[in-house]
Amino acid sequence: MKKNLLALFVCVLAVSLQMSATIHIVNQQGNTFSPADFTVLVGDTVRFEWNNGSHNTVSTDVPAGAATWNSPLNSGNQSYDYEVTVAGSYAYVCTFHAGQDGVFTAEAAPNSVQNVNRAAIEMNVRTTANGNLTVHVLNASGDKATVTMLDITGREVATLHQGVIASDDFTIRQDVSAFQRGIYFVRFQEGSRVSTRKVLVQ
Ligand SMILES: [Cu+2]
CATH class of the missing domain: 2.60.40.1930 (Macroglobulin (MG2) domain)
Structure with a gap:
């Protein structure tokens, strides 16, 4: 019985986490990312969205334990989702265009x-x-x-x-x-x- 309650609880928690997770959009616009600096909660998703040209999004600095990423952003790959699992500061660039970069900070939910x-x-x-x-x-x-x-x-x-x-x-x-x-x-x-x-x- 106790085990069932725990399972139900974990289930409810998983559902509530999923429902409450936020998707943060980062727009590629020319050789910029916008917003270039923002805050998320652990469990949220950062979605990079392509607008024009040929770019990519490549992590350059992530907190210990967090996954790195490297994804094209072009007409064939119009968005990329990164799920944030670790609190800390994240930095990324487009390796094609010097100065096209951004950061975000993840706070523990x-x-x-x-x-x-x-x-x-x-x-x-x-x-x-x-x-x-x-x-x-x-x-x-x-x-x-x-x-x-x-x-x-x-x-x-x-x-x-x-x-x-x-x-x-x-x-x-x-x-x-x-x-x-x-x-x-x-x-x-x-x-x-x-x-x-x-x-x-x-
Ligand atoms: Cu670029």
Whole structure:
């Protein structure tokens, strides 16, 4: 039973990670890449998109443990996707054109797998079209719990729940229609157990 719960949790996590991953477009335009400098979260994808001419995108500096890349960008290879798996700074060039280069910085995603205590909490977070946020907690332990909402910089913007969650199937609803559009994090803390989910308010 415990094993099933864990499998379900990993599954839910995988789905939520996949759904929340962002694709960042880097446009080739003449002998430039645009934007030339930006920030992503681990788990996001950087998509290089060809516009004209014959170019490539070749990594020149990646963090330890990150994959390098080398892909043509031309009429036959109009885009290239690089999935970011390691935090740190990435630099790349087009080897055909001196000065055609760019960088991006990857920050650790608060909901990356290694930050989540898998022994514990199942939490499902979603937003609905009418501006409601639903947080569904499946296996709270009965300790005092705090559920907060953080903005992309980690600043707390709302307390969604504070107190013991007695039920093992508990739903929090929050009106987020007044919130600025963007990426937020829902953080569940119960004793030493912490679980975080990324959520898009749109
Ligand atoms: Cu080029």
